[in-house]
Amino acid sequence: MSAPRAHATACVLSVGDELVLGQALDTNSMWISDRLLVLGVRPVEHATVPDDLGAQSDTLRAMARRCDLVIATGGLGPTKDDLTRHALAQAMGDVLVEDDESLTFLEGLERERERALTPERRAQALRPARSRALPNGFGTAPGLHGVIDGADVFCLPGPPREMRPMFEAHVTPAIRASPGSAVSTRVLRTYGLAEADAGALLSDLMERATDDSMVGTTASGGIVSVRLRATGADAVRTLDDLDALVRERLGSAVFGGEHETLATLAVLLLKERGERVGVAESCTGGLLGAAITAVPGSSAVYDGGYLTYADGAKTSVLGVDASLIERHGAVSEPVARAMARGVLASPIGARTDHALAVTGVAGPDGGTDEKPVGTVFIGYARRGGATEVRHFRIAGDRDDVRARSVTAALGMLTFALRGVEAPAKLLWEIRR
Amino acid sequence: MSAPRAHATACVLSVGDELVLGQALDTNSMWISDRLLVLGVRPVEHATVPDDLGAQSDTLRAMARRCDLVIATGGLGPTKDDLTRHALAQAMGDVLVEDDESLTFLEGLERERERALTPERRAQALRPARSRALPNGFGTAPGLHGVIDGADVFCLPGPPREMRPMFEAHVTPAIRASPGSAVSTRVLRTYGLAEADAGALLSDLMERATDDSMVGTTASGGIVSVRLRATGADAVRTLDDLDALVRERLGSAVFGGEHETLATLAVLLLKERGERVGVAESCTGGLLGAAITAVPGSSAVYDGGYLTYADGAKTSVLGVDASLIERHGAVSEPVARAMARGVLASPIGARTDHALAVTGVAGPDGGTDEKPVGTVFIGYARRGGATEVRHFRIAGDRDDVRARSVTAALGMLTFALRGVEAPAKLLWEIRR
Numbered sequence: 001m002s003a004p005r006a007h008a009t010a011c012v013l014s015v016g017d018e019l020v021l022g023q024a025l026d027t028n029s030m031w032i033s034d035r036l037l038v039l040g041v042r043p044v045e046h047a048t049v050p051d052d053l054g055a056q057s058d059t060l061r062a063m064a065r066r067c068d069l070v071i072a073t074g075g076l077g078p079t080k081d082d083l084t085r086h087a088l089a090q091a092m093g094d095v096l097v098e099d100d101e102s103l104t105f106l107e108g109l110e111r112e113r114e115r116a117l118t119p120e121r122r123a124q125a126l127r128p129a130r131s132r133a134l135p136n137g138f139g140t141a142p143g144l145h146g147v148i149d150g151a152d153v154f155c156l157p158g159p160p161r162e163m164r165p166m167f168e169a170h171v172t173p174a175i176r177a178s179p180g181s182a183v184s185t186r187v188l189r190t191y192g193l194a195e196a197d198a199g200a201l202l203s204d205l206m207e208r209a210t211d212d213s214m215v216g217t218t219a220s221g222g223i224v225s226v227r228l229r230a231t232g233a234d235a236v237r238t239l240d241d242l243d244a245l246v247r248e249r250l251g252s253a254v255f256g257g258e259h260e261t262l263a264t265l266a267v268l269l270l271k272e273r274g275e276r277v278g279v280a281e282s283c284t285g286g287l288l289g290a291a292i293t294a295v296p297g298s299s300a301v302y303d304g305g306y307l308t309y310a311d312g313a314k315t316s317v318l319g320v321d322a323s324l325i326e327r328h329g330a331v332s333e334p335v336a337r338a339m340a341r342g343v344l345a346s347p348i349g350a351r352t353d354h355a356l357a358v359t360g361v362a363g364p365d366g367g368t369d370e371k372p373v374g375t376v377f378i379g380y381a382r383r384g385g386a387t388e389v390r391h392f393r394i395a396g397d398r399d400d401v402r403a404r405s406v407t408a409a410l411g412m413l414t415f416a417l418r419g420v421e422a423p424a425k426l427l428w429e430i431r432r
Numbered sequence: 433m434s435a436p437r438a439h440a441t442a443c444v445l446s447v448g449d450e451l452v453l454g455q456a457l458d459t460n461s462m463w464i465s466d467r468l469l470v471l472g473v474r475p476v477e478h479a480t481v482p483d484d485l486g487a488q489s490d491t492l493r494a495m496a497r498r499c500d501l502v503i504a505t506g507g508l509g510p511t512k513d514d515l516t517r518h519a520l521a522q523a524m525g526d527v528l529v530e531d532d533e534s535l536t537f538l539e540g541l542e543r544e545r546e547r548a549l550t551p552e553r554r555a556q557a558l559r560p561a562r563s564r565a566l567p568n569g570f571g572t573a574p575g576l577h578g579v580i581d582g583a584d585v586f587c588l589p590g591p592p593r594e595m596r597p598m599f600e601a602h603v604t605p606a607i608r609a610s611p612g613s614a615v616s617t618r619v620l621r622t623y624g625l626a627e628a629d630a631g632a633l634l635s636d637l638m639e640r641a642t643d644d645s646m647v648g649t650t651a652s653g654g655i656v657s658v659r660l661r662a663t664g665a666d667a668v669r670t671l672d673d674l675d676a677l678v679r680e681r682l683g684s685a686v687f688g689g690e691h692e693t694l695a696t697l698a699v700l701l702l703k704e705r706g707e708r709v710g711v712a713e714s715c716t717g718g719l720l721g722a723a724i725t726a727v728p729g730s731s732a733v734y735d736g737g738y739l740t741y742a743d744g745a746k747t748s749v750l751g752v753d754a755s756l757i758e759r760h761g762a763v764s765e766p767v768a769r770a771m772a773r774g775v776l777a778s779p780i781g782a783r784t785d786h787a788l789a790v791t792g793v794a795g796p797d798g799g800t801d802e803k804p805v806g807t808v809f810i811g812y813a814r815r816g817g818a819t820e821v822r823h824f825r826i827a828g829d830r831d832d833v834r835a836r837s838v839t840a841a842l843g844m845l846t847f848a849l850r851g852v853e854a855p856a857k858l859l860w861e862i863r864r
Contacts, residue, residue, distance in 0.1 A: 022465025
């Protein structure tokens, strides 16, 4: 017998009617792929099939032809629709036998629960003759390990709380990653540029992608994330090089790494200065305050703010001149400015150094030709400093406009706190 | 040309390196499958492949051979790694051409945003010559509809907020379900009961499930949803019968249908009365105000509120007696009561009839033996009426405690506005 081949690539299979029919969400494939990548095996496909013998065994065979390692989850339980044992046997061209250790384990389990080992439960001791059973320390169903066309196939139970420890116990130690194949990844978070603009600035790096190194972008709610990946012995150095290139190209738009958000950065920078921020919200209705206080420890830099949704509240709570609202409208540059100054002049302003104010048309109603839905003015005031107001036109529905307004507000605050120059025109900003 | 065949079965394809490598979770496949099932088409497989031309086109072809309808998401954006247009062309054996309408749309979009139409963005107007482009009302990337081996293939953008409306606009009307296969579903939303308790009250209905009819529960953030499904000619009558049984069993916990939230119900009931609510938030930090203002038209029933995160803000803004905080702690029954009364006495209270106040320990720090993380007091005050305070102990991390506190607050408000009796002990409530 030749030496077993290295595990360069893997396929991940999820089994279950409830998954294919959209009645339950598959989170196993993501978890397994993330683990495999770190272990040096590259996931190349996920598939989800119903509790169907033919579909399961066909997919197992096809996957085994395509890659070196197959991880399947689900279909190992005691009910009639659990067919993974039979499917593996069929895909291996093997017969099912009863595994002695599994049977002993199942008998013990049922004795403990003072239940009978029914034929259905006993069927969980079956395995293809040329496979081995994998003990399950967190449930009843043993897993399976077989080989099809030289590819290792692991079948694990579907419930994540059983699957994850079994993966670590049985799959992790069995991985034969190609030497130097462990993958390192890094994520840089940016704010201020559209994804297409970031992509244009990085296009040569993105095109230069090889199996060993890669630069890619994803965007969510105004945050463009640049994902770096490198493989092999030099991975960390490659990542450092890519990291430096991306920062050079994207400039001040890069604000942090994978676990950083604009809110965590704002809280961090305020803490360093021993300063505080307060908020006044109209169209965002509380989302800005919620984003700041989502950061544990934000109480060190934040006392609170004001939800001035109605025009009258802007006047009675923040002291915005009613004639200003009458002349310019509640969604306007002067009102955003007055709201931000109003926070600094309020009771909460007593020990607050920075203030953000948001007023806009979130839709679906309330838009005009001059100020369509998505028009948002954001004011940033600083004690003893000038007040800056930016005018945005944000695409999307009510939820999008509100969530993205929060991003823009925290973007303005963090550019100010970082003391770096913002891109000439922020994402969604329009010239006055 | 023969009549186009019915859509009996469907395959769902998700495209993206970030998905295959386990860096992001695919929620599109579940959503699409759930919609297809309701439309009478049976999903038979999901697959996820990387941003790779060969893998994408091979999978499209294989899926088109296997079923009548293929829904693919992702890979339509403006960056180099977006290859779905090319993959569809390759799978169709077709060439790419520029779509005039898409080009006009993209040009208009960029003009509006005062940006140039870069070659990268312009590439989004490409489509296989024998396909048609599907306008995208919520983003930049048009979708595609082509035919491979007689199977309809729809390619939609990956972001759910673009994909979902495009599915409804372009896929739903194109479905040719087999006669009698359409599935009817209904969802009842409940608040106040734990899922296990709701399940126990419905257990006989849930066990009685057949291929044609089903009752199931799902829970999210304290809202337990009861899902009803029925197939065939009598589907609507079956749903009506199940609906009545569920309401009989769960009583006042049932507050609405699929598209109802506690916030939409609160806004509706307040509008009917011509009354207004105001808020004071500590641990929720703005999430309660955000939930109310997430409802379009909420300005008719809501003027605003106060984010009193620091103890000092509770005193200076809401007039909570500092000695009360000193004696009982900021997270306490008397402080929740004083915060709620404080809203009614504030400038915003001038035309506000109901007030909600939330104060709690969201964690991860700040918990004590007496008031562990998850301890939340919610006050509900009514002009000219008594003030009710409930004491909750909410499980989960910081985000969970905050989000569930909002549910509990809106739950208290809606029980009061509906004038029905709440369950003896609300979900998460602990006896004083």
